[in-house]
Amino acid sequence: MTVETPPTHAAPPPKKRSGLLVGIGVLVAFIVVYGLSLFGFHVLGESAAPLKAPDLNAADDTVVLIRLDELKTVANRLAVKVLVYPKEEMWDSRLDVLKQDTAVRMDPPNDLGDLVYPAGKSPAQVATTVDAHGDPEIWPFDSYKTDTLSADVLVGSGDDRKYKPARVEVAGKLEGWDVSVQRVGEGGQEAGGGDSVIITLHRSKAPLIFDLGICLVLFALAALALAVVIPMATGKRKLVPPFGGWFAALLFAVIPIRNFLPGAPPPGAWIDQALVIWVLIALVTAMVMYMRAWYKKSD
Structure with a gap:
């Protein structure tokens, strides 16, 4: 009489297990950072005491x-x-x-x-x-x-x-x-x-966190554009034609994002001189490099 042994489940490959652990770690880190940001926003939002109730007693004056x-x-x-x-x-x-x-x-x-x-x-x-x-x-x-x-x-x-x-x-x-x-x-x-x-x-301290986030977004647009176009221009990556429209979309997204800043800083403020104009220059440079690489490949 033969005894059947129950099938054994194979352990997941090491690569899949490590990928799962990395995914869980990223999710936990995001939740922690998100919670801390909300807590910091709440604490900074209560930094200023409200005005005292006005004395409206008009008996004497x-x-x-x-x-x-x-x-x-x-x-x-x-x-x-x-x-x-x-x-x-x-x-x-x-x-x-x-x-x-x-x-x-x-x-x-x-x-x-x-x-x-x-x-x-x-x-x-x-x-x-x-x-x-x-x-x-x-x-x-x-x-x-x-x-x-x-x-x-x-x-x-x-x-x-x-x-x-x-x-x-x-x-x-x-x-x-x-x-x-x-x-x-x-x-x-x-x-x-x-x-x-x-x-x-x-200005309240809490909106400064949002201001910093918008500035980081603007900086990231320029950094991503250059990081993508430089390998294409140097021949290390394959030239992808649809990226031309992507660069144009990034360029035209800068001004709406800048105008979304709380308090609407006036045109020509220091934020324009120190960040916005340089983001625009970087995006235009990326477009020029991309068009130059595309022109060479088209020949």
Whole structure:
């Protein structure tokens, strides 16, 4: 009587096993790097503390609230919305309306001049812009700072109008920017008082990771193009005709990728001089080398 032995499965070849281990290692490394990048982005995204809630108590003085809206870096202008919280004696609490015509005059002047809030109506936000000094050419390391913003309130109409001081408060946030407010004036910065403010804006740290990634992509386009074309031009690799369209696609992809940078740096910024123009030169050089090699082969 013969006993049948169960078939034995052959062990996978060493090359397949090593390839599997390399694949698993690459996958694990990608997951680790991806997780660390998300964690770093989250940590850097919380680097700037939000603005303190504005003090809107108008029992003793009128409050002019400046709500941040948008920073126009190239124009050096900060778009804001201004709302007045009048002193109690100027306010009809029964109807929730102003008792007298009121106007806010900011110093330095904003683009709209006096911001008017008519009597008999509840104040509404008025959109305007103020100066924000900075250099957009050094993106993404640029920062912007306003002059000392103060405000007076003109109450009444005609020759009976009177100046009344107001306290400026700042609220809101801008995506991609860290905002800080410095109080100045008679109260003194150390005392945390003062009726005037200086607004400073720095780019957040988190978008810098994305900026670095885009720059690496641009650098990789040029490096890949040269790495492919040099062996073809020297005869070490076979000339592949479809690569002509690939080089053209890389060339025309540079500008859209550059314009995708957060904050849209102005044309001619240092990033163009230090990286973009050299990427374009490298891609054009690769195309010229490829066309020269193709011309020789066609003969």
